[in-house]
Amino acid sequence: MTQTxxxxxxxxxxxxGEIAPNYDRLNHLLSMNVDRHWRRQVVLRLAPKPGDPILDxxxxxxxxxxxxxxxxxxQCPIVGTxxxxxxxxxxxxxxxxxxxxxxxLRFVEADSQALPFPDNSFQFVTVAFGLRNxxxxxxxxxxxVRVCRPGGSVAVLEFSIPRHQPxxxxxxxxxxxxxxxxxxxxxRNKTSAYNYLPESVGQFPAYEQLADWMREAGLxxxxxxxxxxxxxxxxxxxx
Numbered sequence: 001m002t003q004t005x006x007x008x009x010x011x012x013x014x015x016x017g018e019i020a021p022n023y024d025r026l027n028h029l030l031s032m033n034v035d036r037h038w039r040r041q042v043v044l045r046l047a048p049k050p051g052d053p054i055l056d057x058x059x060x061x062x063x064x065x066x067x068x069x070x071x072x073x074x075q076c077p078i079v080g081t082x083x084x085x086x087x088x089x090x091x092x093x094x095x096x097x098x099x100x101x102x103x104x105l106r107f108v109e110a111d112s113q114a115l116p117f118p119d120n121s122f123q124f125v126t127v128a129f130g131l132r133n134x135x136x137x138x139x140x141x142x143x144x145v146r147v148c149r150p151g152g153s154v155a156v157l158e159f160s161i162p163r164h165q166p167x168x169x170x171x172x173x174x175x176x177x178x179x180x181x182x183x184x185x186x187x188r189n190k191t192s193a194y195n196y197l198p199e200s201v202g203q204f205p206a207y208e209q210l211a212d213w214m215r216e217a218g219l220x221x222x223x224x225x226x227x228x229x230x231x232x233x234x235x236x237x238x239x
Contacts, residue, residue: 007135007200009111013084015196016060016133020086024061026182038232039064039128041225042157043071045236050075052123057081057112057144058130062091064157065105066098068126074104079122081110082130112140117147124148128157129232132204141217148239154219155236159197160206162230171231175201210235 016023027035048054048068056065059080068078082088091107110116112127112134125144134140144154162168179197205213210233211222219237226233 007133009083009135012133012135016084017086020061020084020090023087024063024090034228034231035129036063038157038227038234039067041227042126042128042155042234043067045234046124046126046153046155048072048076048124052076053121054078054124054126055081055115055117055122055144055147057110057115057125057127057140058133059091059107060084060087060128060130062088062094062107064126064128065091065107066094066100069100069105074100077103078105079117080105080107081112081115082107083109083111085109113143115143115147119146120149121147122149123152124155125152126155126157129159131156131158132200137204138213138217141213145218145239150239152239153236154214154217154239155234156210156214157232157234158204158206158210159201160226160230160233161201162226163207164230167229167231171229206233211237 019026042064048071050072054068054076056068056078059065059082062080065078065080068076080091088107088109095105095107108116112130113136125148127144131137131140148154162171175197207224211224214222214235214237219239222235222237224233224235
């Protein structure tokens with residue numbers, strides 16, 4: 001029987017705080033930079049117009065929020081939220097290094113299960129590789145829908161297990177055996193974040209089940225698109 005992963009707020013916050021200094025470098029290394037392409041696909045799919053307010057929850061070090069800023073050329077007000085202050089510190093450093101004003105982009109420490117924004121505040125609400133880390137991901141989805149405007153879109157980018165061989169077998173070998181070893185060598189973190197990663201992906205719903213969660217949260221026209229042989233999947237729904 002598979003043991004349920006501890007996704008308590010304190011445990012997840014501590015874990016990501018420990019790996020924050022090497023988080024970006026390892027993500028790009030372990031994905032061979034494909035993670036940048038995946039985020040770009042989300043930005044292109046939503047294609048915000050000038051003035052569209054955007055919220056990126058579980059923003060981490062801010063890569064998706066920054067990708068939206070580049071696409072909009074600074075013409076969309078963007079907010080990135082996360083409950084890990086060490087991650088947000090890196091995101092704010094990137095913002096400062098890019099000379100991006102607080103009017104164009106701001107990062108806020110917040111719990112995705114209780115977002116500090118009024119109903120119907122954002123045209124687009126996104127989360128990249130963070131939904132499965134929320135203690136109650138369905139509550140997180142409901143919050144994302146709550147702050148999204150009617151007619152706006154909610155997008156989820158998340159890891160998934162490929163459905164077809166031999167990609168599925170190769171992915172399982174890499175994710176379960178190679179990635180944790182590299183992660184521990186670089187981070188040497190006590191909470192074994194890179195053991196948590198494959199375990200959390202394996203236990204998290206994907207494809208039709210996650211699309212159903214989005215519908216239950218109040219979205220319509222939900223569709224999903226596997227990326228890079230199904231290693232990641234992009235889900236989009238309309239409020």
